[in-house]
Amino acid sequence: MEIRLTRCFLAVDDHDKAIAFYRDALGLEVRDDVTFEDMRWVTVGAPSQPDVTIVLEPPTTDPNASQADREAMAELLAKGLLRGVIFATDDCDATFERISAAGGEVLQEPMEQPYGVRDCAFRDPAGNLLRFTQVLGK
Numbered sequence: 001m002e003i004r005l006t007r008c009f010l011a012v013d014d015h016d017k018a019i020a021f022y023r024d025a026l027g028l029e030v031r032d033d034v035t036f037e038d039m040r041w042v043t044v045g046a047p048s049q050p051d052v053t054i055v056l057e058p059p060t061t062d063p064n065a066s067q068a069d070r071e072a073m074a075e076l077l078a079k080g081l082l083r084g085v086i087f088a089t090d091d092c093d094a095t096f097e098r099i100s101a102a103g104g105e106v107l108q109e110p111m112e113q114p115y116g117v118r119d120c121a122f123r124d125p126a127g128n129l130l131r132f133t134q135v136l137g138k
Contacts, residue, residue: 005052007043008085010128011059011077015042017125018056025102026087028054054085077127084129092134096120099132112136 012018015033019042022028028044031053041057059073059082076082089095092110099122100106107129108121119133 007053007055009055009057010085010124010126011073011082012056012124012126012128013059013074013077014125015040015056018042019044021102021104021125022054022056025099025104027098080123080127080129082128084131086131086133089132089134092118092120092132095132095134 019030019033022044023030027046029047030042030044032041032043034041039058039061041055041061043053043055045053059077060070062069065073073082096106096110105123106120107123108119110118110120112118116136117133118136119131121129121131124130
């Protein structure tokens with residue numbers, strides 16, 4: 001039996017800003033940009049991983065969510081308290097330079113961690129945490 005990741009989801013409050021960040025700053029390709037009724041979601045992914053997609057969706061896509069739930073999700077997103085994504089890179093420092101030069105909000109400059117990686121961290125325009133790790137010694 002084989003299990004593989006194909007999609008993960010990140011909440012965004014402005015798809016156009018998200019597209020510009022993930023495409024232009026990170027170098028991911030935009031795969032889909034779908035509008036249905038009053039919702040929009042966008043998928044992006046690394047050209048080297050055609051079978052793995054990040055879905056950029058509104059903070060609350062459940063049509064049965066209450067107004068209070070929608071407001072709570074929007075507040076958590078604005079505070080940067082929702083989950084993020086960890087990317088692998090073969091050059092943490094070059095990745096950091098590219099994203100910071102593109103205006104990415106720096107949370108952590110590149111540093112070596114005691115568990116064998118060099119990593120850095122940013123927030124995307126919606127406040128999601130993005131970490132970029134380079135395995136050391138490889």
